[in-house]
Amino acid sequence: MSTVYYNIGKYFLLMVNTFTKPEKRRVYPKLIVQEIDKIGLQSLGIVALLSLFMGAVVTLQTASNIDSGWIPRWTIGFTTRQTMILEFSSTIVCLILSGKVGGNIASEIGTMRITEQIDAMEIMGINSASYLILPKIVAALFIFPFMVILSMFIGISAGAFVGYTAGVTSLNDFEYGLQYSFELWQVSYSLIKTVFFSFIITSVSSYHGYYTHGGPREVGASSTRAVVYSMVLILIANYILTQLLLL
Amino acid sequence: MIEVKNISKSFAGNAVLKNITTEFYPGKVNFIIGRSGSGKSVLTKCIVGLMEVDHGEIFFDKRNFTILDRWDRKDIRQEMGMLFQGSALFSSLTVEENILFPLQMFSSMSKSEMLDRVNTCLKRVNLEGKNHLYPSELSGGMQKRTGIARAIALNPRYLFCDEPNSGLDPQTAIVIDNLIREITYEFNSTTVVISHDMNSVLETGDHINFIYQGELTWRGNKTEILHTDNEALNNFVFPSKFMQQIREKLKG
Ligand SMILES: Nc1ncnc2c1ncn2[C@@H]1O[C@H](COP(=O)(O)OP(=O)(O)OP(=O)(O)O)[C@@H](O)[C@H]1O
Ligand SMILES: [Mg+2]
Numbered sequence: 163m164s165t166v167y168y169n170i171g172k173y174f175l176l177m178v179n180t181f182t183k184p185e186k187r188r189v190y191p192k193l194i195v196q197e198i199d200k201i202g203l204q205s206l207g208i209v210a211l212l213s214l215f216m217g218a219v220v221t222l223q224t225a226s227n228i229d230s231g232w233i234p235r236w237t238i239g240f241t242t243r244q245t246m247i248l249e250f251s252s253t254i255v256c257l258i259l260s261g262k263v264g265g266n267i268a269s270e271i272g273t274m275r276i277t278e279q280i281d282a283m284e285i286m287g288i289n290s291a292s293y294l295i296l297p298k299i300v301a302a303l304f305i306f307p308f309m310v311i312l313s314m315f316i317g318i319s320a321g322a323f324v325g326y327t328a329g330v331t332s333l334n335d336f337e338y339g340l341q342y343s344f345e346l347w348q349v350s351y352s353l354i355k356t357v358f359f360s361f362i363i364t365s366v367s368s369y370h371g372y373y374t375h376g377g378p379r380e381v382g383a384s385s386t387r388a389v390v391y392s393m394v395l396i397l398i399a400n401y402i403l404t405q406l407l408l409l
Numbered sequence: 410m411i412e413v414k415n416i417s418k419s420f421a422g423n424a425v426l427k428n429i430t431t432e433f434y435p436g437k438v439n440f441i442i443g444r445s446g447s448g449k450s451v452l453t454k455c456i457v458g459l460m461e462v463d464h465g466e467i468f469f470d471k472r473n474f475t476i477l478d479r480w481d482r483k484d485i486r487q488e489m490g491m492l493f494q495g496s497a498l499f500s501s502l503t504v505e506e507n508i509l510f511p512l513q514m515f516s517s518m519s520k521s522e523m524l525d526r527v528n529t530c531l532k533r534v535n536l537e538g539k540n541h542l543y544p545s546e547l548s549g550g551m552q553k554r555t556g557i558a559r560a561i562a563l564n565p566r567y568l569f570c571d572e573p574n575s576g577l578d579p580q581t582a583i584v585i586d587n588l589i590r591e592i593t594y595e596f597n598s599t600t601v602v603i604s605h606d607m608n609s610v611l612e613t614g615d616h617i618n619f620i621y622q623g624e625l626t627w628r629g630n631k632t633e634i635l636h637t638d639n640e641a642l643n644n645f646v647f648p649s650k651f652m653q654q655i656r657e658k659l660k661g
Binding site for chain 2: 179184185186189273274277278280281282284285286288289395
């Protein structure tokens with residue numbers, strides 16, 4: 163148990179180091195843009211692919227479950243919307259991203275640690291935590307919400323397309339379902355969650371990378387730990403935020 | 410001048426440095442020598458603050474480095490240059506960007522002045538024209554030389570080199586030795602060199618510290634080392650018949 167507290171303390175200290183006394187302001191914009199590309203744009207493909215198939219499958223699943231006749235057809239569009247907006251596009255996409263982006267961040271920073279690149283920065287008098295971690299956090303906070311919105315859009319569009327071509331719903335019914343008791347707040351709820359998840363993914367993965375000791379094998383272990391911890395924390399945060407925001 | 414006072418360091422009960430006291434002088438090439446695993450790298454890392462000492466204090470020109478927190482250490486750190494044993498080049502940056510890095514972070518030079526400085530440094534380590542290669546595209550010796558170029562980019566007041574010429578051919582090794590010596594004398598920097606290379610120790614050793622199993626057992630210069638009766642040191646510096654003959658020649 164005491165190692166849990168120790169690690170939590172160490173994590174918060176690292177975050178303090180990351181956000182206090184950063185380097186000259188003009189070095190950051192370039193780093194942030196690089197990170198937006200690396201952790202955001204380079205993950206667009208996987209997010210789009212997942213959302214496409216998820217939207218399609220949710221639509222077909224719902225359609226196959228409402229044969230009974232007394233459930234209206236527009237339920238298909240409604241369910242697709244609720245699934246994508248409330249959970250899939252934020253929580254599931256972030257879980258997937260924690261695997262891709264989190265693992266990447268931990269192994270990148272971990273490799274810099276074991277090859278003494280971080281020591282080389284420290285020796286120059288650079289706040290390595292801030293230089294390496296801050297741009298990643300800022301980039302994720304900025305770009306992930308856009309990716310989540312894109313995921314919602316792709317998922318719902320795919321649902322409409324598949325529903326229509328498979329003949330299980332008309333576009334009118336689907337659209338009616340999409341608009342049925344829609345509140346913009348649901349999108350906001352999802353984006354608020356995304357902001358928290360982005361922070362979790364980047365900071366937790368950076369933490370595991372930053373405190374890697376040893377060699378390549380340990381970098382692999384850090385990378386795995388980064389993914390597992392990010393995922394578990396996302397699930398817990400999802401539960402807490404849902405309780406706080408929706409009830 | 411760097412003063413090291415009674416420093417000790419252990420890892421999980423394994424005492425690596427035992428009560429080491431010494432000084433490193435400005436305008437001199439100060440060596441730390443000793444067998445593999447004797448604690449040379451750990452000593453250097455303790456001096457520069459990459460590892461915290463268990464005991465003792467380190468002063469950089471009378472400034473007590475040990476009691477400073479990481480923010481206050483920054484000022485002294487910006488006066489340091491260090492070549493790591495494994496070079497520690499930034500693998501995502503080219504040779505040029507590696508050397509530009511400290512300049513961009515801490516100098517107020519213009520872009521073209523910085524590039525001039527980069528090229529001057531590259532020239533000093535015989536790497537002209539290699540600006541746009543990545544560390545993974547360099548040989549081990551070229552990585553070392555790039556590491557030196559990066560360490561001297563800001564004309565450091567304190568220069569640390571962990572095995573600057575291991576893995577280099579003898580000719581390049583001498584170029585690097587000369588370079589380190591020139592920089593030291595030119596800028597009156599306090600230079601600390603860890604080395605296994607007896608050629609450079611006997612050639613450049615203004616002040617030599619011999620570490621044996623974590624203890625500092627001998628200090629002196631390149632002439633005094635010929636006359637020492639420290640057995641461990643003799644076995645280390647003159648391990649072969651050949652080297653012993655050379656010692657007799659040098660003495661006489
Ligand atoms: N981070 C560490 N954790 C635990 N033990 C360490 C650590 N770093 C070094 N040591 C131990 O300290 C001792 C001295 O290591 P050091 O790297 O200083 O040797 P060295 O004199 O530089 O050797 P070489 O000439 O081979 O580079 C070794 O026994 C090593 O196992
Ligand atoms: Mg060493």
